[in-house]
Amino acid sequence: MCADMQTRYPHKNIRLDRLRYIGQNSYFITFCCEGRGLVFTDAGAAMRLIENLRATSDIYRFAVYAYCVMPDHFHALLTGLAPTSDLRRFAKNLKQTSSDDHQKRFRSPLWQKKFYDHIFRPTDNFAGAASYIWMNPVRKGLCADPRDYPFSGVIRGRLENNGASAGRLDTRVEA
Numbered sequence: 001m002c003a004d005m006q007t008r009y010p011h012k013n014i015r016l017d018r019l020r021y022i023g024q025n026s027y028f029i030t031f032c033c034e035g036r037g038l039v040f041t042d043a044g045a046a047m048r049l050i051e052n053l054r055a056t057s058d059i060y061r062f063a064v065y066a067y068c069v070m071p072d073h074f075h076a077l078l079t080g081l082a083p084t085s086d087l088r089r090f091a092k093n094l095k096q097t098s099s100d101d102h103q104k105r106f107r108s109p110l111w112q113k114k115f116y117d118h119i120f121r122p123t124d125n126f127a128g129a130a131s132y133i134w135m136n137p138v139r140k141g142l143c144a145d146p147r148d149y150p151f152s153g154v155i156r157g158r159l160e161n162n163g164a165s166a167g168r169l170d171t172r173v174e175a
Contacts, residue, residue, distance in 0.1 A: 021087040026079040026120035028129050029087075031095060034109045038071040039102065046151040049074060052098040054155050060090040064155035066130035068137065075133045077126070091115055 021027075033039045040046040046069045053076065057064050062085055066077040080087070099110035120126060137149040146152065 028118040030116040068152035
């Protein structure tokens with residue numbers, strides 16, 4: 001065997017310093033299904049993910065200002081409610097709890113190993129990010145009006161209470 005083939009390369013760390021993920025910060029996150037599988041075309045699977053999101057947001061003290069479960073991925077707009085709110089622990093727990101049932105049923109991973117995150121700055125458009133999340137099913141042709149999509153909404157919080165940039169405010173009933 002060639003010596004080059006035995007070389008191991010470390011995984012690239014895509015995260016910032018861990019302290020950037022703790023506290024009362026706001027985040028946009030995306031989890032993608034392993035192999036971009038269409039797992040959440042099943043309404044039961046989508047609803048289980050939403051229930052896991054609700055429970056995990058309570059445990060780790062996050063407001064979920066916007067979420068959307070798409071057939072092959074998931075978006076959420078979150079804000080830590082406490083100085084101890086930890087996005088990395090939140091994400092790890094949500095991925096683990098939501099994948100338990102899938103792993104048992106299909107003997108395959110639900111999520112890709114990593115996830116996308118964006119830490120909001122004071123100048124970022126929070127309402128615009130929420131609109132992007134809710135418009136996702138419209139852009140993909142799953143519905144004509146985002147209010148008709150059954151797997152998106154708000155779990156806790158209102159955009160106007162965030163102090164973020166002005167924009168489309170949420171008029172939905174909290175889930």
